[in-house]
Amino acid sequence: MRLCRYDDNRLGVVRDGQVFDVTAALELLPAVRWPLPPGDLLIANLAKLKPEIERLARGNRSKSVTEVKFLSPVANPSKIVAAPVNYQKHIDESRLDKGISFGQDIKTIDYYGVFLKSSSALVGAGEGVALRFTDRRNDHEAELGVVIGKTANNVPRAKAMEYVAGYSIALDMTVRGTEDRSLRKSLDTYAVLGPWLVTSDEIPNPGNLEFSIKVNDELRQHANTRDLIFDIAKLIEYSSSFYTLHPGDIIMTGTPEGVGPVKAGDVMHVEFEGIGKMDVAVRNA
Numbered sequence: 079m080r081l082c083r084y085d086d087n088r089l090g091v092v093r094d095g096q097v098f099d100v101t102a103a104l105e106l107l108p109a110v111r112w113p114l115p116p117g118d119l120l121i122a123n124l125a126k127l128k129p130e131i132e133r134l135a136r137g138n139r140s141k142s143v144t145e146v147k148f149l150s151p152v153a154n155p156s157k158i159v160a161a162p163v164n165y166q167k168h169i170d171e172s173r174l175d176k177g178i179s180f181g182q183d184i185k186t187i188d189y190y191g192v193f194l195k196s197s198s199a200l201v202g203a204g205e206g207v208a209l210r211f212t213d214r215r216n217d218h219e220a221e222l223g224v225v226i227g228k229t230a231n232n233v234p235r236a237k238a239m240e241y242v243a244g245y246s247i248a249l250d251m252t253v254r255g256t257e258d259r260s261l262r263k264s265l266d267t268y269a270v271l272g273p274w275l276v277t278s279d280e281i282p283n284p285g286n287l288e289f290s291i292k293v294n295d296e297l298r299q300h301a302n303t304r305d306l307i308f309d310i311a312k313l314i315e316y317s318s319s320f321y322t323l324h325p326g327d328i329i330m331t332g333t334p335e336g337v338g339p340v341k342a343g344d345v346m347h348v349e350f351e352g353i354g355k356m357d358v359a360v361r362n363a
């Protein structure tokens with residue numbers, strides 16, 4: 079199932095280039111009061127809502143995917159976990175390019191571990207990226223986004239994939255500079271997730287997905303998730319050994335070689351095997 083949030087917070091199922099409106103299924107969500115349970119209420123209750131979502135998706139109230147504004151398929155993640163330098167060729171290019179490293183020694187993910195991006199940075203494909211600090215390099219990083227489906231704490235590798243709700247295309251937008259990664263990658267709109275969530279049952283082998291990003295007509299990154307250094311199971315095992323992952327938490331799994339700058343007026347076209355493609359416009363904030 080391909081699930082999206084679009085326009086004015088409608089819930090949709092994407093099929094054959096159409097978005098079917100299944101917003102009415104949200105009526106089945108539990109009524110909650112302060113303090114809200116951590117995580118995303120829809121992702122936490124997805125199994126419960128699924129039959130109703132599928133029933134409504136058989137209706138004929140639909141719009142073309144080209145006519146809707148895609149928001150992030152996850153509305154309320156408690157956090158966005160991200161993997162630094164998780165492809166060898168990106169480590170290599172980071173060591174060679176001072177515009178990426180800023181004179182800092184580039185080590186490995188074993189050394190750094192994972193970092194957090196602010197959840198306030200999150201947008202969907204239709205919202206675009208609004209650049210700040212335009213005197214500095216603002217880079218695209220195309221990545222596989224993993225959405226956690228249920229509360230995960232100290233999850234062993236062998237069980238890790240059971241905790242995945244699904245996958246989306248992710249852009250870990252980055253201002254280059256000397257500051258900590260969590261700061262340079264947490265600006266508003268610098269975490270793009272979309273265009274929809276593909277549930278994990280539709281992607282049996284997320285560790286072998288080809289993907290690419292073009293900026294306008296120029297191919298920048300083209301890689302396969304089989305080259306991840308920390309694979310998805312390891313990222314879940316590792317991050318959940320430090321903190322609890324809640325339903326809807328997002329893991330941005332790391333970017334391959336070919337990162338590069340974008341400027342206002344550019345459009346990023348990201349394509350992912352098994353997920354689809356999303357176009358993300360760039361503007362100045």
Ligand code: MN
Pocket residue numbers: 160161162219221250330332333
């Ligand atoms: Mn990244």
